[in-house]
Amino acid sequence: MSDVIAVEGVSKRFGADAAVEQASFEVTQGEFFALLGPSGCGKTTLLRMLAGFETPDAGRIIIGGKDMTGVPPNRRPVNMVFQSYALFPHMTVAENVAYGLRAGGMNAKDATRHATEALALVRLEGMEKRRPDMLSGGQKQRVALARALVKRPKVLLLDEPLSALDAKLRETMRLELVRLQESVGISFVFVTHDQDEALSMAGRIAVMEKGRIRQIANPRGLYETPNCRFVADFIGKANFFGGTVTHQGSGIAVVNCPDLGLLTGRMERSVSGAVTLMVRPERIRLSAAPLTDDGTNLQGRVTHIAYYGDESRIVIDLGTGRTVTASIANDGESGARWRVDSEVFLSWRPDDALILTE
Amino acid sequence: METWRKRRTLFLALLAPGTLWLVVFFTLPLVLIALYSVSEQGDAGETILTLTFENYGRAFDWVTLGILWKSFWIASAVTAACLVMGFPLALGIAFAPRPWKTPLLALVALPFWTNLLIRTYAWIAVLRTKGHLNNALEWTHAKGQAAFAALGWPDALGPFVPLELLYNDWAVIIALVHIHLPFMVLPLYAVLEKLDRAHLEASLDLGAGHGRTFRSVIVPLSMPGLATGTVLVFILALGNFVAADLLGGSDSMMIGNLIAQQFGASSDWPYGSALSLLLLYATFLFLWLRALGHRRRGEWAPA
Numbered sequence: 095m096s097d098v099i100a101v102e103g104v105s106k107r108f109g110a111d112a113a114v115e116q117a118s119f120e121v122t123q124g125e126f127f128a129l130l131g132p133s134g135c136g137k138t139t140l141l142r143m144l145a146g147f148e149t150p151d152a153g154r155i156i157i158g159g160k161d162m163t164g165v166p167p168n169r170r171p172v173n174m175v176f177q178s179y180a181l182f183p184h185m186t187v188a189e190n191v192a193y194g195l196r197a198g199g200m201n202a203k204d205a206t207r208h209a210t211e212a213l214a215l216v217r218l219e220g221m222e223k224r225r226p227d228m229l230s231g232g233q234k235q236r237v238a239l240a241r242a243l244v245k246r247p248k249v250l251l252l253d254e255p256l257s258a259l260d261a262k263l264r265e266t267m268r269l270e271l272v273r274l275q276e277s278v279g280i281s282f283v284f285v286t287h288d289q290d291e292a293l294s295m296a297g298r299i300a301v302m303e304k305g306r307i308r309q310i311a312n313p314r315g316l317y318e319t320p321n322c323r324f325v326a327d328f329i330g331k332a333n334f335f336g337g338t339v340t341h342q343g344s345g346i347a348v349v350n351c352p353d354l355g356l357l358t359g360r361m362e363r364s365v366s367g368a369v370t371l372m373v374r375p376e377r378i379r380l381s382a383a384p385l386t387d388d389g390t391n392l393q394g395r396v397t398h399i400a401y402y403g404d405e406s407r408i409v410i411d412l413g414t415g416r417t418v419t420a421s422i423a424n425d426g427e428s429g430a431r432w433r434v435d436s437e438v439f440l441s442w443r444p445d446d447a448l449i450l451t452e
Numbered sequence: 453m454e455t456w457r458k459r460r461t462l463f464l465a466l467l468a469p470g471t472l473w474l475v476v477f478f479t480l481p482l483v484l485i486a487l488y489s490v491s492e493q494g495d496a497g498e499t500i501l502t503l504t505f506e507n508y509g510r511a512f513d514w515v516t517l518g519i520l521w522k523s524f525w526i527a528s529a530v531t532a533a534c535l536v537m538g539f540p541l542a543l544g545i546a547f548a549p550r551p552w553k554t555p556l557l558a559l560v561a562l563p564f565w566t567n568l569l570i571r572t573y574a575w576i577a578v579l580r581t582k583g584h585l586n587n588a589l590e591w592t593h594a595k596g597q598a599a600f601a602a603l604g605w606p607d608a609l610g611p612f613v614p615l616e617l618l619y620n621d622w623a624v625i626i627a628l629v630h631i632h633l634p635f636m637v638l639p640l641y642a643v644l645e646k647l648d649r650a651h652l653e654a655s656l657d658l659g660a661g662h663g664r665t666f667r668s669v670i671v672p673l674s675m676p677g678l679a680t681g682t683v684l685v686f687i688l689a690l691g692n693f694v695a696a697d698l699l700g701g702s703d704s705m706m707i708g709n710l711i712a713q714q715f716g717a718s719s720d721w722p723y724g725s726a727l728s729l730l731l732l733y734a735t736f737l738f739l740w741l742r743a744l745g746h747r748r749r750g751e752w753a754p755a
């Protein structure tokens with residue numbers, strides 16, 4: 095089996111509140127796995143259960159084929175990069191990195207050699223003698239990485255490791271982390287509440303809501319085929335239309351939306367009854383005259399235009415008190431076509447909308 | 453600070469009471485003591501300022517040096533005992549569940565509500581020949597005796613001989629530890645409470661057991677509190693004379709007693725003043741050594 099981590103129905107409550115409920119997932123050897131969700135959804139709690147700092151109330155955690163129930167943190171083949179880095183302030187950078195090796199019984203000479211190598215891996219050569227308080231945020235982050243990686247864990251756990259860095263550095267570190275992960279081949283479990291971070295770095299992402307894992311998929315799968323309204327809303331932007339299914343066939347369903355009439359969208363599996371139709375803003379086509387094809391056609395008036403540089407988001411009032419957001423690329427042609435108060439026709443092909451049942 | 457500079461008058465006005473207090477009740481007496489220490493006593497017992505260093509010279513005789521040495525070792529033993537008992541106590545309180553912390557801290561500080569003299573006297577009741585401790589021992593002895601007798605072995609333990617616990621150095625040390633323990637626990641608690649739990653978790657996560665985590669992470673990170681507690685207890689124990697007076701044997705005189713004697717029974721104020729200043733210098737030396745040690749430990753300055 096190539097799963098390095100198997101989480102089986104793990105739950106944890108604090109007092110009356112469930113922090114994690116019935117979480118199950120696997121992480122395979124060498125995978126970059128992200129736990130993504132809004133603040134307070136239980137990501138840290140789940141990660142801390144993997145590290146052994148919290149005990150699950152129910153379920154099992156299996157790491158490297160061994161049941162971790164009752165195994166203390168210092169005996170688990172995982173290491174953690176803390177959000178605050180938690181570097182030991184009274185030790186030099188080299189001592190920090192060598193600490194875990196010394197604790198594991200390695201002699202001082204070998205530990206120092208390995209620490210130096212690990213620091214080279216995160217490109218911190220020559221910083222060995224410094225103390226943590228003489229390092230920048232990005233450098234501390236690398237020391238924390240080196241300190242955990244030098245232990246050669248089966249899995250590296252990272253709790254929002256980039257959140258303390260400024261925006262520019264965060265972008266650079268994303269690429270660097272991915273490169274590092276590929277070069278060492280250790281599985282990463284990466285906690286973040288930043289969807290861009292998860293989408294751009296992870297191979298697979300588990301999206302959490304209120305302690306539950308809602309969906310596990312790769313970035314494209316999450317964005318294009320979310321399995322519920324929460325995931326569709328959390329990952330990227332989306333327009334939602336509630337209605338009931340009237341027809342379906344060959345992967346397409348027709349939904350009757352009370353105020354807008356019939357809308358079409360693609361379905362992942364056979365659906366019926368009350369559903370939600372989801373359209374991403376960039377999948378909505380805007381035109382001055384109605385388009386005649388088999389898709390959905392609606393009409394409205396532009397109420398607001400937000401300029402984002404690479405794209406503009408256009409808010410359109412459909413006349414029924416409902417607004418829809420469409421985004422258009424600012425490629426020099428379409429960008430300047432619309433003004434506030436212009437009448438506009440909008441449409442989408444059946445494949446560009448998705449029917450959600452939850 | 454900027455605004456303080458602009459409002460000079462207000463700043464000075466606020467500074468005045470404290471400054472005045474220190475000058476009148478601290479600086480002036482210290483100057484007086486310094487003057488006394490270089491004075492001589494006339495035949496009628498009057499003090500004559502002669503700028504002599506003889507008083508200091510007198511301190512360097514064997515008896516005084518012996519007392520000084522004994523004071524240092526008793527203060528050291530008290531400090532060590534406070535450290536050994538205070539660290540686990542502070543650790544326990546700092547890591548106790550939140551609602552427990554305040555009551556536990558209050559318990560540590562509780563002895564402060566009793567007069568120092570009474571706390572010291574209480575030890576007489578505990579330690580004397582017919583004190584509580586010996587009574588408890590006698591009771592246990594009687595029970596043991598009865599148990600052996602029941603097994604057909606009368607008088608197996610022999611007659612009860614009470615322990616002579618009072619009027620020796622140990623009684624002094626016990627009382628001093630009792631009096632000064634809070635001064636060790638409170639500063640230690642203050643740093644342990646603020647200790648970032650993530651550091652402990654990081655240590656465990658990296659494979660260190662609890663022992664190594666304690667040695668390599670908790671102790672170094674609580675150095676500021678450790679140093680403060682050690683210095684406080686050592687200096688306070690060194691200057692204490694009540695415990696030695698009430699609980700010590702005839703040879704249990706500490707430097708504090710010697711000084712008190714000069715200002716009391718012997719009424720040799722010049723000598724007493726010289727001894728006081730010597731003790732002050734010794735304390736400064738101790739603090740200076742501590743600061744040196746601190747600087748050597750590295751650039752990491754505990755906040």
Ligand SMILES: Nc1ncnc2c1ncn2[C@@H]1O[C@H](COP(=O)(O)OP(=O)(O)OP(=O)(O)O)[C@@H](O)[C@H]1O
Nearest residue numbers: 108111112113132133134135136137138139140287
């Ligand atoms: N030690 C604790 N005691 C009580 N409640 C806790 C404890 N730790 C976490 N919780 C609660 O459990 C829930 C999940 O917390 P957790 O820290 O796992 O969230 P998170 O997803 O990491 O959030 P964030 O993105 O803000 O870090 C929260 O409601 C939190 O208040």
Ligand SMILES: [Mg+2]
Nearest residue numbers: 137138139253
């Ligand atoms: Mg968190």
